[in-house]
Every structure is written in C-alpha cells, then in structure tokens.
Amino acid sequence: MATPSRSGVFGVAPDRRVEQFTESISFDHRLYAQDIAGSIAHSRMLARVRILTDDEQSQIERALGEILADIESGRFETRVELEDIHMHIEQALINKLGDVGRKLHTGRSRNDQVSTDFRLWVRDAIDSIDDLLGKLQAAFVGRCEHDADVILPAYTHMQRAQPVLAPHYWLAYCEKFERDRERLRDCRRRVNTCTLGTAAVAGTSLPIDRADVASRLGFERVAANSLDASSDRDFALETCFSLSLIAEHLSTWAEEWILWSTAEFGFIQLPLDFCTGSSIMPQKINPDVLELIRGRTGRVIGHLMSLLVLVKGLPLAYNRDLQEDKPAVFDAVSVVQSCLDMAAAVVAGAKLNRKAIAASLERGYLDATTLMEYLIQRRIPQRTAHHLVGQLVRHAMQRGVPLADLSLDEMREACPELDEGVYGVLGAARAVEAFVSYGSTAPAEVALRVADWRSRLGMHGDACPTPN
C-alpha cells in the first residue's frame, strides 16, 4: 500500500532504510491526544464552512474517538512506513471510514498540524511545570514557621558574610521559582497561538475559518503569517530556555544543600529515604538525588543548545530538520518535572541541625558589618567605621574570640566613641535583630514575607508539619 505522504508522483517505493531513518513515530506518538483534539476541531470547522457535511463530520469525530480509545488501551499498532503520529491517526481513520476519512486532511498540512499539536502539548507541559513549581515553593514556605528562629550564615564568595534567618534562605528560592513561573506564563501566551490552517506554507484556497478552529482549541490568537507559522519554533526554544533556568535554580539549591549536608558544614540532614548508600563504604549516606538534580541541568541546557543550533540558518519555511525539536523538548520537560518533584520532597523532609548551626555562628564575625553600621549611626563616616571594625576584628582574631567577647576597654581603644550599647548588636542573633531595610533578613520583614507567600500560594491553616 502506498504511504499517504507518497503521492502518485513517485512510481517507486522508498529505500527500505529511508523509512527507518526518517520516522518520528518513535517519539511523536506522545502527541496522539493533541492530534486527535486538533483533528476534531478541524473537522467541526470544515462542517461549519460546509466543506464536510454534518454526517461526514460526525462519522469522523466518532471514529477519532474510537482511535483515541484504541491508543489509550494499547491496541494501536504503529509502523514506520506511516512515519509519524499524524499519518498513523489519519490512516486509521481512512481504514475505518474510507473516502470520508480521506476528507479530513482538507485545508491543512502536516506542517501546521505538527506545529499545532506540539503547541498544545507544550501548553499542557507549561501548566504542569507551573503546578510543580508552586508545590516546591509551598515546600519551602512550609518550612518557614518551623525554622523561624534558626539563624544561618549567609555567604559571599563562599566566605561567611552576615547572619540571616533560615526563612530568608527559603524565600530566596521562592523568589527565583516565582520568576520562573512568570517567565513560563509569558512564554505560554506565545505558545498559545493557533497555526492550524496555515497549511503547507502559503495558506489554502479553501474557505476555512481559522479563528473558529483556534477558539475550539482554546488558543488565544491566530498566527497571522503562514510562512512564519509553519516554520516558527520560537515557542519551543523559549520554553526550553525557561526550563533551563529552572534547572539552574534547582542546581544552585542542590549544590548548597549538598555542601550543607557534609560533615564539614553539618547544617542539614537530608531525608534518609531520599539518600543512597555506597556498595563498599558501609557508613556512607550520599546525596545522589541532589547530585542528579544538579547533573541533569546539563541535559536540559544541552537540549536548549541543540534547539538553537537546529533552527540556526534554516530558510523559510518548514524543513524536515524541525522534526528534531520534539525529543529535545520532551526530555527537557520530563527531566525538569521529575527534578521539581524530587526537590519538593527533599525540601519538605530535610532537618536542620540546629545545634551545629548555632555553634558555627560563633565563627566568621558575621556581626562585623552590623557593628560597622552601629558606628555609622553614631555619625562615624562609613569608611572610618569600616576601618575601625576591621581593626577590632583583627584584635579579636588574635585573641581567638568573637567580637562580643571583647571588653569595652578593648573596644574603646580602637574607637573611643563606643559605649555599652555596642553589645546590643553583637552576636548573630542580635545582628539579625538589628536589620530593618525592606527585603532584608529583619525578622519583622521576613515574617511579613512568609505571610505574603502563604497567601499567594493559597496555604491556609497550619504550617506544613515539619521535621525535627
């Protein structure tokens, strides 16, 4: 039997190897539901403009419903000769309906069909990723109440810098993931453009109604140029970029918690049911889940790179190269989905080692900047205060004590303006209390932010039950 895409022009069968080489059914079978939805919308429109009779349309719609059921129950067979999911479904329709089935592919081509199906798929993927991002944010926010009084060192250059509340850390990730959600929402608007009916490249001479199809499929707009529409893969690229940035954010978090879970830091205990062991060292409890989250970032970014190179220099309009976009996006989506799912579970199940953290706050002079600001409030110029506190830190280092352990005489030697009040800002806890600026780790600020996130994420009632 001739394959549907090989018209009477050939008079010769394709080389045996060509079908295997050019097929896409092995991956684009994932578009079956979108393809059927697109075909039903297309057929309803064709009936509305009287290209199909109502009877033909209802036969087509019923048969497409049966094909959907066959696919979902595993009764549908695929063959490389039929190349892709679009031709498999069309051929199944023709097998059921004969000539009526042969009418479905009127006023469209696979070029716009592929694009439309893929857009529908990406639209759903974006919604699922948005949902997973929300769940991860909720896991971070869910920790905030429980960890409200924990102070952690914040680092710059990986050197101890200033003390912050643990919830300030958790909400830092919420902000990053919120930007990811915004980016996806923005990208979704462009994904949500209907290309069906732009046909092969120039449109069609048949009186189709593209706006009708678009609204049946929930698209927000109709692509305005057939040359652009059938060649456009921007939506896939920007989705993949958004996924790459999510992966980057996850990777930063994973790296941080891997470090924090080491004996050297000892800040956090990862949930044991999300850790792995060693086949030779019996004592090992390894953070493989976090390492794979970090590692798979490479895969997602790799897919973005392959898409960028794929479309580079393609002339208008459809070129078969574009078939290669799907494995990249499918894999990027499933990697990010599984990483987000794992991350939410690890975030919810980890325990902070409060004792080890508290002991570590003694080191690193986390309160030095607050001391400098205390001097600034006593009208000492910043540069002078910076220098004076540096001298005090050096003195304290030589004695091997924290700043709070220096006597007032020692303090005054460096800075005669000081009085007892200085002890009110020394030590990590007091230093944290001293913050006041918007966006800082000031406890009142952080409490407001936590409340704000809880309401934005629809988290009512008790904070999530948290460990330790």
Ligand code: ARG
């Ligand atoms: N399987 C192809 C794809 O996914 C279908 C494209 C058909 N268009 C064409 N002109 N051969 O891109």
